[in-house]
Amino acid sequence: MQDSIYLILRKIFFWFFLLAFLILTPIIVYYSLGYKFDAMAKKFLKTGAISIKTFPKGINVYLDGKKIKETTPCTIRELLPKEYNLTLEKEGFYPYEMKVEVKPSQIQDIDIFIVPRMVDITKLKMDLHIYKFFVAKHLFGETIIVFTDKGIYFLDGDFKGARKVSSQIFEENIANSIENLKENNGRFLFWNKNNLWMLDSSQVNDKDEKYPGAMLIYKAEDEIKDVFFGFRGKYIVIHDGLKVIALDAENLKVSFPLYELKSVRSKIFYDSRSETIYIQDKVQGTNGFSLFRAEIIPLINERILNERK
């Protein structure tokens, strides 16, 4: 190709891009601001837009009952300012309906989680009669603890793995009365109003099919309201009626009365990370409640320091 042809080509490209810039710029700017030319009315109308994101993607969009070509995520532009009925639909999901107010030169951002219909959901393959279950979360996921007619089982969150941990069979009414379950280093505590049991999963021997029983470690004097692992996991802190008791998890014969509560409506919380106990209790001489706290480690240090002094 001769140099003159390159020169001509360059000039053509230059003018093409210059014209493109001059023509496209006002169109894009007007479009960006939401202006739309109405050929019928022969005037510019100010419009708005709706931007729709969903989880999952690919949901059908209906605006005032009319299906939009695109599925989510999508942006519906050039909408005249008014209220629209927006429906998001897909087979296997609950349809999501909402009203959207479109304003001129504005975009309404919509971000929706589309809820699936609960049909054909996964059933546990094992033939067990489940009385009660709890979910214990840990670093690598969650373990489902199930009380069954054949003993206590641990299941993986996805049901793929199952492990028997106790042959002890709780009667259905007792299993149903269990209020909560807590775990620490393979030790599981579960309780109802009257009893507190502990199950040590490290004692399980799958090879020899030896399964420990759940040990009844505490009988309520009044009513068990809450239980925590505390004091670096060495003790079990029990809220029983008006008493707060610390029970040695290794040596169940050792226990200490930690605190005397003033009301049956009082509550406690033991934060095992900061080793702090929070107590909501009645204030002496009043009918009102306040919040108390005791940080265990600083308390120990303070006592040691006082002793030295």
Add this chain to the structure above:
Amino acid sequence: MNENRTKRILEIIPGFLSWSIIIFLILLFIIKPLAAIIVIIIYLIYWICRLLYSSLLLLMTNQRILSKKNYDWLVLCKRLNSDLKFENIIHVVLYTTYKETKELLAGSLNFLKETNYPKDKIIVVLAGEERAADSYARLEALKKEYKDYFLDVIITIHPKNIEGEIPTKGANATFSAKQVKVHLEEKGYDLKNIIISCFDADTCPDKSYFSCLTYNFLNNKKRYQMSFQPLPVYSNNIYSAPAFARVIEVGSTFWQLIEGMRFEKFITFSSHSMSFDTLVKVDYWPVDLISDDSLIFWKCFLKYNGDYKTFPLDIPVYMDIAVGRNFLDTIAVQYRQKRRWAWGVENFTFVAQHFLKNKDIPLFLKIRKLYQILDGHISWATWAIIISFITPLVLFLGKIILKNSLALFNLTYINGVVFHSLTFILMLCVIISWEFTPPRPKNVSRFIYLSFLFQWLLTPLISAALGSTPSLDAQTRLMFGKYLSFNTTPKQRKKDEG
């Protein structure tokens, strides 16, 4: 108006305009965020058009160079029917050198030795500096080694502290060229038959460079109103330079490729060639300004009242990628080199001052040329700041200030198109860059090609960090009268390179 005052006002203009654009955008966003978004949208559309246009120019120049790759320029020279005789043409190849090693210069001379042009028509000039203590000994050793290969090897040593000069490459080249002129006249050469090529110490011409140059010189009737600009390819030390330095320098090569297609705007840069006679007539390169390579074009342009052009030679000269002692030093070296190039903004002052005095150049041409200089430098000083900092900042803060603005939503979309356009150009660059990559030395692993491929991922980071700052730095210094001193770029090659 007082000449010095005019000069100061002209020096302030580019920096003032660049800073005004940046500050205007920021202030506009604070006062009228929506208006700022519209201005940025317009700017981004302009950039998309400019990027796509530039990529087409890049493709066209590459195609033009490839189509001439197999030309036997020497045969074409001999066959050419011109008013000048090929046999009478003499080349003066002037290497300006300061502290570059003997080995580096020897590498460049070896390249020159390997060119296919008759060596008995080439005079090599080694222009050293008195400031460098061992200049004479170093150059004398080279002369001894190479004098038999060429028509002559001349050594000139530029004395330090000449009144009215600043220590620049231009001052050295001018001193040297003046000495050479005396020598040529003594030998009875006609200066109209002499072509001078002013090379950096690391410039290694393609083997057909002088044949191609001679052909185009002979073939152009306006040869004395024309500079000849090869394509500077920074690849001599490509196998040892850090990836980010490679990306920057390949970018510089591509910029020259693009410029090479804009004939009427094309000006000389770095190593270039021209008629010795014209050089004498315009009183050589400037001795008191840094950007001598481009200023020589403007001196000629003024001398010939606008009837002067730069002819793009479709042939490369290979140069070194600027590298430092270590990674951080390389960043500093690259920054200083780009700032020196950006100091070319002083051309605006020089040209505008002379335009005020010159009544023979048409006003439209004057305005066009001044706009051309300003546009180039202001775009350079602002584009990366607008695209890499202001636009993301507007997008981020805009989401807080103008929560549901449709314009802001569209700005995000248009910004995405800019980055897609940039990616498209980057892919073009990856493909075209292979054309200019020299053969791999034996001691370098072939895995380096992976680094050559992935180096382009550094582009956004490099653009943000080094895209505009050297230029804005140079303009700000010029604006405040803090003149830049000429710093030579360190050249480092490994043994097997270049």
